[in-house]
Amino acid sequence: MNNLTDDTNQTINIEIDLILDAIFQKYGYDFRNYSRAHVKRRLLHRLAGSHFKSLSQMQHEVLYDPSFFQEILKDLSINVTEMFRDPKFYLALRTEIIPLLKTYPFIKVWHAGCSTGEEVYSFAIVLKEEGLYDRVQIYATDFNRSVLDIAKKGIYPINRIKEFTANYQQAGGKQSFSDYYMADYNSVIFDQSLKKNIVFAEHNLVTDSVFAEVNIIICRNVLIYFNRELQNKVFTLFSESLINGGFLCLGSKETLQFSQNAGLYDVLNAYEKLYKKRII
Amino acid sequence: MNYKAIVIGASTGGFYALKRLITALPGGFEFPILIVQHISSNSDNFMARYLDGISKLTVKEADEKEAILPGTVYIAPPNYHMLVEENFTIGLSTEEKIRYARPSIDVLFESAVYAYGNQLIGIVLTGANNDGSEGLLAIKKAGGLTIVQTPEQAEADMMPQSAIDLAKPDHILPIEGIAALLTSLNNNQKNSITT
Numbered sequence: 001m002n003n004l005t006d007d008t009n010q011t012i013n014i015e016i017d018l019i020l021d022a023i024f025q026k027y028g029y030d031f032r033n034y035s036r037a038h039v040k041r042r043l044l045h046r047l048a049g050s051h052f053k054s055l056s057q058m059q060h061e062v063l064y065d066p067s068f069f070q071e072i073l074k075d076l077s078i079n080v081t082e083m084f085r086d087p088k089f090y091l092a093l094r095t096e097i098i099p100l101l102k103t104y105p106f107i108k109v110w111h112a113g114c115s116t117g118e119e120v121y122s123f124a125i126v127l128k129e130e131g132l133y134d135r136v137q138i139y140a141t142d143f144n145r146s147v148l149d150i151a152k153k154g155i156y157p158i159n160r161i162k163e164f165t166a167n168y169q170q171a172g173g174k175q176s177f178s179d180y181y182m183a184d185y186n187s188v189i190f191d192q193s194l195k196k197n198i199v200f201a202e203h204n205l206v207t208d209s210v211f212a213e214v215n216i217i218i219c220r221n222v223l224i225y226f227n228r229e230l231q232n233k234v235f236t237l238f239s240e241s242l243i244n245g246g247f248l249c250l251g252s253k254e255t256l257q258f259s260q261n262a263g264l265y266d267v268l269n270a271y272e273k274l275y276k277k278r279i280i
Numbered sequence: 281m282n283y284k285a286i287v288i289g290a291s292t293g294g295f296y297a298l299k300r301l302i303t304a305l306p307g308g309f310e311f312p313i314l315i316v317q318h319i320s321s322n323s324d325n326f327m328a329r330y331l332d333g334i335s336k337l338t339v340k341e342a343d344e345k346e347a348i349l350p351g352t353v354y355i356a357p358p359n360y361h362m363l364v365e366e367n368f369t370i371g372l373s374t375e376e377k378i379r380y381a382r383p384s385i386d387v388l389f390e391s392a393v394y395a396y397g398n399q400l401i402g403i404v405l406t407g408a409n410n411d412g413s414e415g416l417l418a419i420k421k422a423g424g425l426t427i428v429q430t431p432e433q434a435e436a437d438m439m440p441q442s443a444i445d446l447a448k449p450d451h452i453l454p455i456e457g458i459a460a461l462l463t464s465l466n467n468n469q470k471n472s473i474t475t
Contacts, residue, residue, distance in 0.1 A: 009394055013366075037363040037371045037391045078375045086359075087322075170322075221374045224344045231345075253344050253357055253372050 015055035016040055022059050027069060029143065030206045031076055033230035042075040070146070078225065079115045079147050082163060083156075084122045085220070086252055087170035092272040093123070094172050097247050098130050101215060107136045108214040110241065112205060113222035114140040117151025118164075121180075122171075123218060124194045129174045133197065139212060141203035152200045154190040161188055205234050210241050217242060221251040228258065235261040239277065248275040282469055283425065284399040285348065285364075286311045286462065287392045289385030289415070291318040291407025293435025295327060297455055298405070299334070302353060304459035307336035309466050311401070313353040314342075314362065314370075314392065316383045318407070321359035328355045344372040356383035363391035379411050389415025398423030401465070403458060404449075405429045407439025416447040425465075427451045427458055 016039060020032045031039060043055060052058040061068045084090050101107050109127075111120045120140040127133045142148050156164075161183070168177040181188040203211065205222070217238050223231050238248055239261050248256070248265065250273040256262045265275040290298055294317045302313075317327065325341040331353065332339035342354040348368045356362035356372075361383050363371040371391070378384035385404070389412065392400055402419035404412040406429060420426045426449035431437035433454045444452060451461060 006397055009397070035363075035365065035371045035373075037365045037394070038373055038375075040394065041363065041387070041391060042375075078373065080374055080376050224372045224374070228345060251374075253360060255343065258345070 012040070012044075012055065015059070016043060019043065019055055019059045019062060022063055023069070023072070026063055027066075028207065029073065029204070033206070033227045034076070035225050035227060038078075038225055039076060043072075046072065046075050073144060074146070077144050077147070078221075079144070081115050081118045081221075082160065082167065083118045084164065084167035084171040084173075085119060086272075087167045087172075089220075089249070089252065089272045090122060090126060090171035092269050092274060093249065094126060094130065096268055096274060097216065097249075098126070098132070100247075101132060102130070104215060105135065107132065107216070108212060109136055109138040110212065110214040110217045111138065111140040112203070112217055112219040112238070114142050114148075114151055114200075115144075116147045116156075117154060117200075118156065119218065119220065120151060120198060121154060121190050121194055122168075124198065125168075125173070125180055126171075128194070136197050138198040139214070140198055140200045143202060143204035143206075145202060148200050148202065152195075154192070154195060155187050156190075158183055158186055158188050205237065206230065210237060212241065213243055214241055214246065215243055216247040216249065218249045220249065221254070223254050224251065232259050232261070235259045239264050242277045244277055244279040246277045248277065249273065250275070281425070282399060282472075283311060283401050283465060284396050285392065286313045286401040286403065287364075287389055287415075287419075288313060288315045288403045288405065289389065289407070289412035289439075290315070290405040291381075291385075291409055291411065291436065291439055293406035294318065296435065297429065298327075299331065300455045301405075301459055302331050302335045302337065302339065304456065304463075305335070305337060306463055306466075308351070308470075309337055309463070310350045310470065311462070311466060312348045312350055313337075314348070314356075314364065314388060315353065316356045316362060316385045316388045318381050318383070318385075318409075318411070319358050321382070323358040325355075325357070331355075342370045342372070344370060346370045356388065358383075361387045363387060364395040365391075366395045368395060379409065381409070381411050385412035386415040390418050393418045393422045393424070396424070400424035401427065401462070403427045403429075404440055404443040405455075406434035406436050408436040409439055410442035412439060413443045413446040416443045416449065420447045420449065425450055427453060427461065429458065430454045
């Protein structure tokens with residue numbers, strides 16, 4: 001056996017436990033129940049690009065330099081997203097959930113872990129095209145203030161528009177996508193009227209609790225970074241926030257199946273991970 | 281040496297190479313196999329279903345938090361990185377593309393090194409980029425077994441050649457040779473466990 005490697009790996013794992021504890025105690029962000037392979041990869045990537053010799057040295061900087069911590073926060077929270085990410089998901093939303101939402105006089109939507117907002121605007125566009133926008137309240141939350149600032153602005157680099165437009169068309173878009181934004185040389189700004197019924201707010205799924213009763217929760221590719229225990233905790237938070245008959249929409253590789261909350265839901269679409277909370 | 285898992289990276293031409301490799305493995309093959317094949321982000325799970333139908337092993341698209349089981353082949357889903365957790369489950373991630381790829385071969389290989397240490401077999405097949413080279417080097421450094429497809433046989437020789445140049449692998453073999461080596465490692469290990 002290669003004991004040196006095992007020993008080094010064990011030391012790195014101890015250092016990761018310590019740095020996550022330090023972050024929680026000092027800044028209140030709790031990554032202790034995040035998927036370890038992900039956290040390890042991100043921290044070691046930061047370490048490799050730094051002048052520190054070890055994670056222990058880096059921990060010192062995390063504790064004493066809040067601006068350095070902000071960099072680590074960016075590393076640990078994944079904010080890679082796109083408009084109409086997984087077009088088939090939005091198509092399923094349109095055909096399977098929107099008709100049911102139309103039966104309610106007023107609809108509350110919660111985008112949990114909304115990151116830089118691309119998927120919030122995507123769903124807002126769907127709601128507008130389906131004639132529902134004027135009777136919705138959309139809560140878009142994330143624990144990371146800097147991504148929320150981007151989400152609030154609704155301004156994205158112009159080089160992404162080609163991809164966004166293709167997604168929009170595959171997602172069953174009814175207009176020309178360019179109806180929804182204005183372009184300048186480097187960026188596009190989305191139709192400001194899409195924001196009218198959106199509230200962007202800080203909310204941490206790990207440490208905060210229920211803040212509203214909603215008809216639909218969209219939380220995609222957030223839970224994959226949590227371990228099972230934390231996933232269960234968040235599923236309970238979602239179940240407490242959803243009205244009976246409300247909808248839970250997850251990322252295509254996420255599942256309620258192994259959660260103790262699974263029995264509370266019917267599966268609407270197993271492939272796109274659309275669930276309906278039972279009316280008990 | 282007892283091995284615990286195999287990781288494979290493939291890109292251009294990979295579908296055909298993987299088909300030949302996976303179908304050449306015998307029933308009762310016990311090492312779990314984790315595969316990153318570069319694929320368009322809009323693809324479905326066709327490759328997993330197809331290989332499952334024609335091979336003697338169970339082939340599936342990986343689900344997040346799934347336990348890694350013997351005799352099973354896991355293929356990274358399109359548009360997700362696939363990682364191995366140290367409790368031998370699968371992790372998925374949507375973080376940025378690495379060298380234009382998501383899933384990335386390097387991400388799989390590097391995470392598998394932390395989980396399996398020197399009990400890992402890494403294989404780089406055909407491809408027209410250099411993903412997998414760094415990951416294979418990490419496996420080599422940790423004392424694992426490294427194998428690269430003979431570049432002359434590969435549909436695209438850049439990826440295997442890059443892996444050979446950087447990682448100086450233990451074996452450079454055509455697909456049939458890789459299948460034979462894996463089968464004999466599997467049989468030896470089974471025999472040593474039963475005796």
